Amino acid sequence: MSMSFNKLLLHAGVLLVGVAAPFVFPAYTSQIAMMWLMVVFAMTWDLQGGQMGYNSLGNIFFFGIGMYICTIVQISMFVDLGDYTAHSGSARLDLTLTQFLTGLGVGLIVAAIGAMLLAVVFGWIVFGLRGPYFAIGTLGVAIAAGELIGTWDLVGGGGGISLPPFPGEADGTLFYYFMMLGLAIATFLFLRWLYTTSFLLAINAIRDDEEKAEGMGIQTKRYKTVSWSISAFFLGISGGLFGNMIGFVEPLEVAFPTITFGIFMVLMALLGGKGTLWGPIIGAILFHVIKEVTWTYLLGWQWVTLGALIVINVVFFQQGIVGWMQDKWPEKFGIEVDDPDAAEKETA
Amino acid sequence: MFDNIALLGMAPLLNVQLLLDGLLIGAIFALAAYGLALVWGVMNVKNLAQGDFVIMGGYIAVVLANNGIHPILGLPLAAVVMFIFGWIMYRTIIRRVVERDMFTSLLATFGIAIVLAQSLNLAFGPDVQVAKSGFETMSMFGGNVTISQAKLIAFVLAAILATGLVLFMKNSRMGQAIRATAQDARAAKVMGIDTDRVYAFTFALNAAICGAAGVLIAMVWVIQPFFGITHSIRSFVIVTAAGFGNLPGVIIAGLGLGGLEQFSGFILGAEFQQATVVGTLIAVLLWRQIQQRRHRQVVE
Numbered sequence: 001m002s003m004s005f006n007k008l009l010l011h012a013g014v015l016l017v018g019v020a021a022p023f024v025f026p027a028y029t030s031q032i033a034m035m036w037l038m039v040v041f042a043m044t045w046d047l048q049g050g051q052m053g054y055n056s057l058g059n060i061f062f063f064g065i066g067m068y069i070c071t072i073v074q075i076s077m078f079v080d081l082g083d084y085t086a087h088s089g090s091a092r093l094d095l096t097l098t099q100f101l102t103g104l105g106v107g108l109i110v111a112a113i114g115a116m117l118l119a120v121v122f123g124w125i126v127f128g129l130r131g132p133y134f135a136i137g138t139l140g141v142a143i144a145a146g147e148l149i150g151t152w153d154l155v156g157g158g159g160g161i162s163l164p165p166f167p168g169e170a171d172g173t174l175f176y177y178f179m180m181l182g183l184a185i186a187t188f189l190f191l192r193w194l195y196t197t198s199f200l201l202a203i204n205a206i207r208d209d210e211e212k213a214e215g216m217g218i219q220t221k222r223y224k225t226v227s228w229s230i231s232a233f234f235l236g237i238s239g240g241l242f243g244n245m246i247g248f249v250e251p252l253e254v255a256f257p258t259i260t261f262g263i264f265m266v267l268m269a270l271l272g273g274k275g276t277l278w279g280p281i282i283g284a285i286l287f288h289v290i291k292e293v294t295w296t297y298l299l300g301w302q303w304v305t306l307g308a309l310i311v312i313n314v315v316f317f318q319q320g321i322v323g324w325m326q327d328k329w330p331e332k333f334g335i336e337v338d339d340p341d342a343a344e345k346e347t348a
Numbered sequence: 349m350f351d352n353i354a355l356l357g358m359a360p361l362l363n364v365q366l367l368l369d370g371l372l373i374g375a376i377f378a379l380a381a382y383g384l385a386l387v388w389g390v391m392n393v394k395n396l397a398q399g400d401f402v403i404m405g406g407y408i409a410v411v412l413a414n415n416g417i418h419p420i421l422g423l424p425l426a427a428v429v430m431f432i433f434g435w436i437m438y439r440t441i442i443r444r445v446v447e448r449d450m451f452t453s454l455l456a457t458f459g460i461a462i463v464l465a466q467s468l469n470l471a472f473g474p475d476v477q478v479a480k481s482g483f484e485t486m487s488m489f490g491g492n493v494t495i496s497q498a499k500l501i502a503f504v505l506a507a508i509l510a511t512g513l514v515l516f517m518k519n520s521r522m523g524q525a526i527r528a529t530a531q532d533a534r535a536a537k538v539m540g541i542d543t544d545r546v547y548a549f550t551f552a553l554n555a556a557i558c559g560a561a562g563v564l565i566a567m568v569w570v571i572q573p574f575f576g577i578t579h580s581i582r583s584f585v586i587v588t589a590a591g592f593g594n595l596p597g598v599i600i601a602g603l604g605l606g607g608l609e610q611f612s613g614f615i616l617g618a619e620f621q622q623a624t625v626v627g628t629l630i631a632v633l634l635w636r637q638i639q640q641r642r643h644r645q646v647v648e
Contacts, residue, residue, distance in 0.1 A: 055451040125630075128637040132394045132450045136584055140629040143581075147623035158619075259462070259577070266455065303466035310459030314452055315444050
């Protein structure tokens with residue numbers, strides 16, 4: 001796909017903002033890193049929810065499982081995991097920079113692959129389910145995972161487990177920022193490429209009519225599983241990174257926050273316009289800004305506001321921002337916004 | 349864990365105790381699940397706020413009990429309040445999602461669930477509460493098995509409410525209209541049934557059922573603003589296992605889930621309670637899938 005000048009400019013502009021942001025707003029580095037995490041969430045959710053029509057409420061499962069795998073690898077590469085969790089609180093694992101980076105690198109790779117494998121296993125279980133059963137089933141998997149890990153003492157149980165701190169004087173904020181940014185860019189580039197292949201046509205066919213797609217000879221189960229594994233891959237890495245960024249992993253609030261991050265994913269993709277390349281990104285950025293503002297100024301009422309936002313979004317504005325723009329200016333769309341795929345496809 | 353199983357083998361009366369507790373509480377689960385089956389079957393709306401309606405009913409009972417009104421007298425009051433609340437919910441939100449795809453209703457009601465849970469949290473705080481009923485506990489088998497009278501009364505009330513509902517659905521004009529709409533909304537409309545009104549009534553009735561169930565839950569158990577989601581999942585487990593429109597199935601599944609929770613709580617520990625509910629859900633979904641596999645063929 002050839003890039004027009006406008007598109008190139010847009011990409012360069014976003015990249016420039018991304019790289020410059022922590023230097024322009026150093027106080028908000030963590031918040032902006034979180035924003036890129038949200039972008040990864042929304043994009044990977046949209047691969048199922050938007051493009052394939054499988055509305056998962058449990059994609060957060062891969063985030064949490066990636067976080068735990070990465071943590072376990074990072075710690076047990078250097079000390080015995082059981083000892084470490086048994087002495088949690090007093091034990092502090094200080095590593096050299098090389099050790100730390102090796103541990104993190106290996107941890108992230110294992111987390112990504114582990115999450116992918118689990119996606120294949122769970123895909124086998126849940127992809128026979130349709131519609132609301134799929135949504136509820138995936139929600140169940142994510143809640144159950146959090147509850148079960150909370151009773152597993154080797155990984156610290158419900159009390160959680162601390163990660164080795166970032167070595168040296170720096171607190172690593174900037175390092176994790178660029179890792180998150182890099183992950184968001186990698187996810188974006190991969191999905192942009194993926195959406196130019198016949199894979200997109202196949203999963204769109206599944207969304208539009210799965211029986212017919214099957215009848216046309218598309219191996220639906222394989223496509224569904226591959227699509228979920230792709231999301232799991234990126235979510236696994238994001239989980240590993242987020243655990244390190246927080247420095248502490250705990251099952252219910254950090255690793256498997258089903259009713260926060262798990263629902264944010266859905267909401268962000270819907271807000272921006274599901275089934276489009278840029279929709280989830282715009283939705284994630286807008287949502288994160290709204291969330292930070294309400295968390296700051298509506299303290300106590302932020303959750304009520306959030307729930308109301310979900311209702312309003314779903315009931316009155318389901319096509320999302322990009323979907324709305326496509327409806328409004330279909331002819332202008334390909335020129336104004338860098339998303340020819342979406343313009344051709346039309347809203348679902 | 350195995351010690352606990354062995355203990356059950358050694359003390360058979362313990363089984364009786366657990367089973368009794370489970371069945372008594374399971375009847376209330378079945379009541380709430382019946383409401384879900386009603387809304388699901390008639391309107392094709394999957395109400396994820398079901399559990400939060402239950403908790404809301406519970407808080408109404410708590411407030412009334414704190415003001416000297418006994419929960420049993422509070423029950424009709426809570427049902428009426430929840431009926432009105434359900435009607436308002438339908439007029440403002442649910443009306444707009446009935447005709448849409450299934451995920452829309454799921455997500456919209458999930459949003460309602462968050463708003464309700466958080467508003468209750470703001471109003472009453474996160475502590476667990478009970479509606480004091482002042483009932484005694486009875487003993488059987490020489491004190492080895494105890495039943496609280498509250499549970500027994502709640503069970504009887506749940507049974508009376510369920511019977512009343514069945515009779516209402518069968519004989520009343522509105523009940524017939526609801527069943528007609530469930531069978532074929534378009535045909536019902538042609539026959540002169542105001543389906544919009546039927547939907548509003550169905551949803552409000554469901555809220556009232558939940559409110560009543562919530563009063564009973566608050567009377568025999570504890571309520572907390574965030575327990576709603578577990579109750580919602582319980583209702584989903586029961587309805588998915590039984591299939592809607594299958595009232596005996598709903599009752600059996602409800603009683604079964606109540607019993608299962610008591611036993612797993614005893615054998616595995618109380619911290620596994622939610623995991624049990626969710627695990628049952630996954631097991632039920634898997635079982636359904638294996639069943640459906642006989643009817644479907646996938647390109648491999």
